[in-house]
Amino acid sequence: MTRSDQIFTVAQMRAAEQALIDRGESVGSLMERAGKGVADWIWRIAHGRSVTVLCGPGNNGGDGYVIAQELARRGTHVVVVAPSEPATDAARAARERYRGTFDTAGNGGVLVDCLFGSGLTRPLSPELVALLSREAVRHSALLAVDVPSGIDSDTGRPLNEGLPANDVTVALGAWKFAHWLMPAMAAMGQRRLVPIGVEPIAGAATLLTRPHLSAPAIDAHKYTRGLVLVIGGVMPGAAQLASEAALRGGAGCVRLAAQGLHPSATPDLVLKRGPLVDLLADERTTAVLAGPGLGLDETARVKLGEVLAADRPTVLDADALTLLRPRHCESRSAALILTPHLGEMARLCESFGIDEGNRIDRATKLAQAAQAVVVAKGPDTLIAAPDGRLALAPPATSWLSVAGSGDVLSGIAVSRLAAGADGFTAACEAVWLHGEAARLAGPAFTASGLARNVSEAYAATL
Numbered sequence: 001m002t003r004s005d006q007i008f009t010v011a012q013m014r015a016a017e018q019a020l021i022d023r024g025e026s027v028g029s030l031m032e033r034a035g036k037g038v039a040d041w042i043w044r045i046a047h048g049r050s051v052t053v054l055c056g057p058g059n060n061g062g063d064g065y066v067i068a069q070e071l072a073r074r075g076t077h078v079v080v081v082a083p084s085e086p087a088t089d090a091a092r093a094a095r096e097r098y099r100g101t102f103d104t105a106g107n108g109g110v111l112v113d114c115l116f117g118s119g120l121t122r123p124l125s126p127e128l129v130a131l132l133s134r135e136a137v138r139h140s141a142l143l144a145v146d147v148p149s150g151i152d153s154d155t156g157r158p159l160n161e162g163l164p165a166n167d168v169t170v171a172l173g174a175w176k177f178a179h180w181l182m183p184a185m186a187a188m189g190q191r192r193l194v195p196i197g198v199e200p201i202a203g204a205a206t207l208l209t210r211p212h213l214s215a216p217a218i219d220a221h222k223y224t225r226g227l228v229l230v231i232g233g234v235m236p237g238a239a240q241l242a243s244e245a246a247l248r249g250g251a252g253c254v255r256l257a258a259q260g261l262h263p264s265a266t267p268d269l270v271l272k273r274g275p276l277v278d279l280l281a282d283e284r285t286t287a288v289l290a291g292p293g294l295g296l297d298e299t300a301r302v303k304l305g306e307v308l309a310a311d312r313p314t315v316l317d318a319d320a321l322t323l324l325r326p327r328h329c330e331s332r333s334a335a336l337i338l339t340p341h342l343g344e345m346a347r348l349c350e351s352f353g354i355d356e357g358n359r360i361d362r363a364t365k366l367a368q369a370a371q372a373v374v375v376a377k378g379p380d381t382l383i384a385a386p387d388g389r390l391a392l393a394p395p396a397t398s399w400l401s402v403a404g405s406g407d408v409l410s411g412i413a414v415s416r417l418a419a420g421a422d423g424f425t426a427a428c429e430a431v432w433l434h435g436e437a438a439r440l441a442g443p444a445f446t447a448s449g450l451a452r453n454v455s456e457a458y459a460a461t462l
């Protein structure tokens with residue numbers, strides 16, 4: 001059965017479709033299912049308005065003829081604009097079954113883009129970009145079928161300039177990477193998925209969904225719930241923000257290794273001034289966070305070395321990512337999570353000798369090289385594990401672009417590690433809780449406000 005959280009590459013989608021065909025389905029019957037499923041959405045969106053379907057030469061165009069026929073059957077005023085003849089058997093058969101009208105231009109209402117889908121291999125011709133843009137202006141809404149024309153399905157990269165933004169994108173069978181990766185993600189509009197019966201693929205990337213967390217065990221005490229150690233540094237506020245979030249992410253106790261506390265610090269936080277090696281050696285220390293406000297000087301470098309040598313489940317963020325070198329990651333066995341933003345990701349790739357590939361390739365290679373779970377942050381956050389697991393986060397509120405937001409994320413992640421999750425699961429749970437806390441915090445929140453909302457986000461997972 002179709003899983004609504006899997007994200008397929010074009011090659012995986014073809015393999016999934018082929019598996020159905022091998023079991024007796026035909027491309028035509030899949031096209032019929034896909035087209036009718038999309039027509040259902042358009043019927044609701046059009047709400048009586050006329051519909052223009054742009055049909056290309058491949059099977060995406062074939063879907064377009066099925067959509068047009070189904071809408072015409074339901075009484076919608078439909079026009080097909082087809083700049084080229086169908087080039088596949090299934091698309092030809094779909095066109096023959098279409099009984100409605102053709103024209104060279106549409107007339108308002110909803111425009112449906114069935115020019116190219118996942119089979120796009122090169123940029124659109126200037127004539128096709130002009131057609132798409134002209135028709136987009138003439139209509140009041142634009143709906144893309146499967147993948148918007150001109151977008152590379154596996155990377156979300158536009159192959160042309162000047163492509164119009166969509167109001168709705170309806171994915172067929174499974175999500176494609178372009179639906180959730182920048183820059184294409186920003187022009188998808190609302191996303192919908194029409195199932196066509198493809199089976200899940202083992203090891204495919206997934207879209208983050210709400211995790212199922214639990215309340216502490218009936219006999220839990222603070223240490224069985226996990227003891228977090230946050231390493232302070234030259235900017236105490238950052239480690240404190242991370243600690244505030246860690247207190248609400250599931251762990252039973254949070255210690256902050258620092259020389260002092262900011263006057264606003266919560267009394268829930270346990271300040272520890274002793275030698276770092278002793279704190280790290282304390283058997284009760286379950287997970288460690290280093291990086292927020294750590295600094296980049298020799299003291300910071302020594303602290304990072306001590307943290308990694310202790311080989312406890314660890315999250316590294318901010319300054320720790322700038323200081324991290326491949327030798328630090330050797331002979332570690334405990335879980336390691338790295339949470340770089342775009343700039344930190346570039347520095348890490350340089351330190352680890354990774355210079356090729358798109359965002360996903362680089363995160364995957366870094367995960368393997370560092371034997372760490374990489375949370376590559378951005379408007380399209382992705383999480384890559386050394387064993388190849390990959391998850392993409394759905395877009396969160398853009399209010400997260402505020403100072404301290406990353407400190408809160410790393411605090412939640414270390415709390416999930418301390419609570420017992422493996423590195424990949426902890427990272428996925430943290431990204432979801434962070435996005436949900438931001439949604440709950442409303443507009444124009446500060447990082448400390450965001451941290452306060454982690455409890456409520458947690459409540460939504462119980």
Ligand SMILES: NC(=O)C1=CN([C@@H]2O[C@H](COP(=O)(O)OP(=O)(O)OC[C@H]3O[C@@H](n4cnc5c(N)ncnc54)[C@H](O)[C@@H]3O)[C@@H](O)[C@H]2O)[C@@H](O)CC1
Nearest residue numbers: 017030031058059060116117118119120121122123124146
């Ligand atoms: N394969 C299947 O079983 C199904 C596929 N479906 C649809 O089929 C689509 C994929 O179909 P196709 O593989 O035929 O791909 P497309 O319909 O995306 O187009 C591919 C065709 O366009 C040509 N082409 C690629 N880029 C071009 C460009 N820039 N300018 C001009 N021509 C270009 C290719 O050479 C090929 O002939 C999916 O996105 C989906 O909409 C659905 O009907 C469901 C079933």
Ligand SMILES: [K+]
Nearest residue numbers: 113116145147
């Ligand atoms: K399309």
